[in-house]
Amino acid sequence: MAAYGLLGAVLVGCGEGAEPPAPRAKPGATASRTPPPAPGGTPSAPGAPAAPKPGAAPAGVPVLKPGPDGLTPVYTRGAARSARGAEKVVALTFDADMTADQGPRAAGGERFDNPELIATLRRLKVDATIFMTGRWAEEYPDQAGSIGRDPRFEIANHSYSHYAFATPCYGLPTVAAPDMAADVRRAFESFRDAGAVNVVPYFRFPGGCYDDTARHALAPARVTAVQWDVVGGDAFAKDPDAVAEQVLSGVRPGSLVVLHCTRSAAPATERAIRRIVPELRARGYRFVKVSELMRAG
Numbered sequence: 501m502a503a504y505g506l507l508g509a510v511l512v513g514c515g516e517g518a519e520p521p522a523p524r525a526k527p528g529a530t531a532s533r534t535p536p537p538a539p540g541g542t543p544s545a546p547g548a549p550a551a552p553k554p555g556a557a558p559a560g561v562p563v564l565k566p567g568p569d570g571l572t573p574v575y576t577r578g579a580a581r582s583a584r585g586a587e588k589v590v591a592l593t594f595d596a597d598m599t600a601d602q603g604p605r606a607a608g609g610e611r612f613d614n615p616e617l618i619a620t621l622r623r624l625k626v627d628a629t630i631f632m633t634g635r636w637a638e639e640y641p642d643q644a645g646s647i648g649r650d651p652r653f654e655i656a657n658h659s660y661s662h663y664a665f666a667t668p669c670y671g672l673p674t675v676a677a678p679d680m681a682a683d684v685r686r687a688f689e690s691f692r693d694a695g696a697v698n699v700v701p702y703f704r705f706p707g708g709c710y711d712d713t714a715r716h717a718l719a720p721a722r723v724t725a726v727q728w729d730v731v732g733g734d735a736f737a738k739d740p741d742a743v744a745e746q747v748l749s750g751v752r753p754g755s756l757v758v759l760h761c762t763r764s765a766a767p768a769t770e771r772a773i774r775r776i777v778p779e780l781r782a783r784g785y786r787f788v789k790v791s792e793l794m795r796a797g
Contacts, residue, residue: 561700562794563724571715572703575790577729578754578797586753588785591793592776593629593656593728594761594769595704598636599673600661606639613640614763617770618647624777627652629790630761631704631726634660634687641694648696654789656702657723660686665718669709677717684721700791702726708758726790732759732769740771747776754797756790 564573578589598612606612613636621628630647632655637644648655659665660683664672675683684703691699703723705714710725718725730750734743747757759773760766777787788796 560795561791563701564794566719567715569716570719571712572718572721572723572725574710574715574725574727575702575794576727577756578793587796588753588783589788589793589796590751590754590780590785591629591756591788591790592626592759592773593631593704593726593757593790594759595658596630596632596636596761597658597662597706597765598633598639598762599663600635601673602635603639611763612636612765613643614761614766614770615643616763617761617773618643618653620770620773622650622652624773625652626773626777626787627789627792628787629654629656629700629702629726631656631658631702632687632691633658633662633706634690635662637687637690637694637696644691645695648691648694648698651698654698654700654791655691655696656700656704656726656790657684657687657691658704659683659706660690662706664707664709665705665714666709666711669707672707672709677713680714680717681720684718684723702790724794726756728756728758730755730757732757732772734759734766734769734772736765737768740768740775743768743772744775744779747772748779751780751785753785754793756793 564575567573578591594617596613598606602610602612630653632644632647636658644655647653659675661675662672663683664670664674665680667674688699701723703718703721703725704727705725708727715725729752730747732743733746737743743759747759751757759769761769780787
């Protein structure tokens with residue numbers, strides 16, 4: 501697993517206005533410190549889309565088979581091939597981060613959403629995958645529903661709480677192993693309650709931190725974990741050109757890029773996208789969702 505660097509875990513897990521810590525190696529211990537809120541969820545309103553059954557992929561959505569002993573499978577990048585060789589496709593993914601305990605910060609005016617980014621992706625006609633926390637969907641249900649009904653996007657699961665599934669993980673509180681699958685299910689319920697339809701059974705570990713204990717604990721949720729091979733470096737970045745350069749220098753055919761949809765802690769992302777998209781298209785790249793990247797590979 502790649503080190504998460506200046507990424508989504510530290511966006512919302514390190515306290516008020518904290519700068520991200522130095523990158524750490526892949527964690528190897530079981531998370532067990534602070535459990536998330538009790539699993540559950542508000543019943544959906546009459547006529548709301550049914551919650552996706554974990555592991556029951558919509559028709560045509562590919563998933564990976566479980567690993568040995570039922571371990572949750574982990575997908576990092578594509579290997580898309582065309583008749584002429586490597587196909588120039590790239591998947592842009594955006595983590596919509598918000599921890600379970602950040603309601604007071606949102607109530608005080610901090611914005612964990614980024615509607616300008618979503619509008620720019622629509623204007624530029626970019627397909628993308630949004631890895632959303634359930635808490636984000638609860639804070640911004642209209643946006644979550646709109647994203648989840650737009651055929652350009654698919655919503656994947658980034659946990660309900662954005663607490664870590666392994667430790668150490670950038671100072672994030674942790675989910676106890678017995679609660680991990682329930683935390684993921686609760687996020688799916690939040691997407692359903694917001695009216696999202698285009699929901700896929702993919703999951704991104706908060707902070708990118710995981711170990712075999714987490715993969716075992718998550719198995720009942722029947723999701724495919726999705727990591728990345730290109731770090732956007734947009735967390736706390738103020739220079740959109742620096743973010744764009746980091747993405748542009750790292751993308752290869754089949755790459756999976758991680759960026760963020762969190763305005764307060766990733767303020768340069770939307771401006772970076774305005775440069776990234778036309779430059780990659782000029783190089784012959786086509787933008788795809790993770791489901792298409794996985795299918796092509």
